[in-house]
Amino acid sequence: MIQSPRGTKDILPSTINAWQQLEDTFRRVSTLFGYQEIRTPIFENTEVFMRTIGENTDVVGKEMYTFPDKGGDSMTLRPEMTASVARAVVQHNLTATNPLQRLWYVGEFFRYERPQKGRYRQFHQFGAECIGSAAPEADVEVILLVAKLLSDIGLKEFSLEINTLANREVRILYREKLVEYLIEQKSSLSPESQERLDKNPLRVLDSKHPLDRVAIESAPTILEYLDDESALHFATVQNLLTIAGINFTISPRLVRGLDYYSHTVFEFVSTALGAQSALGGGGRYNDMFEEFGGKHTPAVGFAMGIERILMILEQTNPTLYKQNTPDVMMITLENESYPFSQTIAQLLRNDGISTVMDVQGRSLKAQMREADRLGAAITIIIGENERTSGQLTVKNMKTGMQETATQENIIEIVQKMLRLS
RNA sequence: GCGAACGUAGCUCAGCUGGUAGAGCAGCGGUUUGUGGUUCCGCUGGUCGUGGGUUCAAGCCCCAUCGUUCGCCCCA
Secondary structure: OOOOOOOOOOOOHHHHHHHHHHHHHHHHHHHHOOOEEOOOOOEEEHHHHHHHHOOOOHHHHHOOEEEEOOOOOEEEEOOOOHHHHHHHHHHOOHHHHOOOEEEEEEEEEEOOOOOEOOEOOEEEEEEEEEEOOOOHHHHHHHHHHHHHHHHHHOOOOEEEEEEEOOOHHHHHHHHHHHHHHHHHOHHHOOHHHHHHHHHOHHHHOOOOOHHHHHHHHOOOOHHHHOOHHHHHHHHHHHHHHHHOOOOOEEOOOOOOOOOOOEEEEEEEEEOOOOOOOEEEEEEEEOOOHHHHOOOOOOEEEEEEEHHHHHHHHHHHOHHHHOOOOOOEEEEEOOHHHHHHHHHHHHHHHHOOOOEEEOOOOOOHHHHHHHHHHHOOOEEEEEOHHHHHHOOEEEEEOOOOOEEEEOOOOHHHHHHHHHHHO
């Protein structure tokens, strides 16, 4: 048997309703905040991600789906969206007509790694980017959007963690200080972290390895090195969040895995998940647009993993998974009645009443059972009697009560019955 | 990429120290012939993940492979 590739999943009709409802919420909340949808290609020139995400990050180092196309160019299935959005904004010079771009997206992404719960090779993210503002108000706007989204989705068990990675000068200075400190402790660090010392020292702070815990606890934090600009930016973010009534904690060790962040970074963490606890996160990236030949454009954005959201909702909100049910099922008793049955079905459908009918020539009992299984609110029985007399039998499946109707008033009768049930 | 566990009917699982497979649910049909969801009865459905090997004999033992799960790494 041919199976779907490792780390990929079919989304079947039994769960599609939850996906559609989530997508509706994404669209609605994004629109509430004035964000507009953007769609970009599923693959890009590999360079798009190499430049922005950082060559020493795991995403680029070992997780990208990269392949040569037939012309010999290196292509990569997108592992995230921010780089693609930045590329598109520069390519179409969107900021020329409106220097502030509020954009959102939802789609599939690809990372080549070992699948486990809540982590797949093809996965789905929702995200938003606020492009063109360096102000802390933009950072907060994005966080408020996420918070509104989570609460509208019905997710309660999460917390917000924030940190600042400051501006470039501070970050470089801090990185030096941190490396100085860590080198003293090098022998007691985990092998992974010893490796990170050269490549991505900030990531050591985020290590969960027990060996690193002691060193991390007493490591200098970036908060001790903030200059006036960075400190003011971070303070304003905190102030605005507080005014908005958003609870948060400051985690000086939150650094995110990608190279492009500066100033505010944040993560929404589920308290209901295991190892894959991060629901979504984001931060400010002020230096990405130059990479694509655009002018300096400060921006802030975030992304959240849909599979993880669904994992939680599956337990807390099972009604999300309810499948769509038809309003009416036509029960057709013999071959001669099918044309009449079909005529009635079309009549109902043209009035916006979802209607199914038997297409297998099954028995009355079987058709009734199917109507029940599909959750049809109403059945309309058509046999020889109805066909010759023009009197239709309309049954309310919940109460079991039956009425008769004619072709002329059938819509009226069905509408009334639907309103009552 | 590393470590561990697990793959038997559509689903959840049983299957003794190796003797060519079973239950519940679901599906289909029936219960006096035009009424579902509850009872009762019957039926369909599996090259036991796949490919090798050991054996008179493999769902069970061995090897490989694919997949899943849980960790590590990292992240959504």
